[in-house]
Amino acid sequence: MSEFSINYSALQNTIYKNAYKLNDVKDRLEVVAFDVVRFKDGDKAADLWQVQSADDGEYIVALYQADEEKTANHWSVELNKSAGVVQIFYKGDALVSLASNKLGIPPTEVYKVKEYLPNKLAENKKLVKALLNELSTTVREAVFEKYPELV
DSSP: OGGGOOOHHHHHHHHSOOEEEHHHHGGGEEEOSSSEEEETTOOGGGOOEEEEEETTEEEEEEOOOOGGGOOOOOEEEEEETTTTEEEEEETTEEEEEEETTTTTOOGGGGGGHHHHHHHHHHHOHHHHHHHHTTSOHHHHHHHHHHOGGGO
C-alpha cells in the first residue's frame, strides 16, 4: 500500500511554487522595487517575489498567499494618463480622484498603480483611512453610511 501513498507536501510545492533559483528565471523578471520582482508575463497568482540569498545562490521567494487564503478585493483603480489622475473605486463606486504627483508617484511609474494599489487598499486600513480623509466631511459620511466596513 505504501507505493500508492501521496506526499502532500511535495504536491503542494508543485502546485503552489513559491521559490525559484534566480538564475533560472532572471530573464522573465522585471524589478518593482529594490529587492522585489514580478514575472513579466503578468501571472496574477504570483504577483510579487523577493530576491533572497542562500548558501547555494540567490532565489526569488513568493510574497503571496495561496488563493484560498486571500480575501475578496473590492477596490479598483483607473488612470487618466494624460492628466496624471488616479481614480479609486470601491465596489464599483468612484470614491476619490487624486493627482499622481500628490500620491508621490513619478509620471514614469504611474502605470504600475493600477496593478498594486487595489491590493494595498484591501490589506492596509491606514491607507484606506488616509484616502478617505481626502474626501469632504459630508461625502465621507455618505461613504461610511453606504459602506460601514470602511469605518
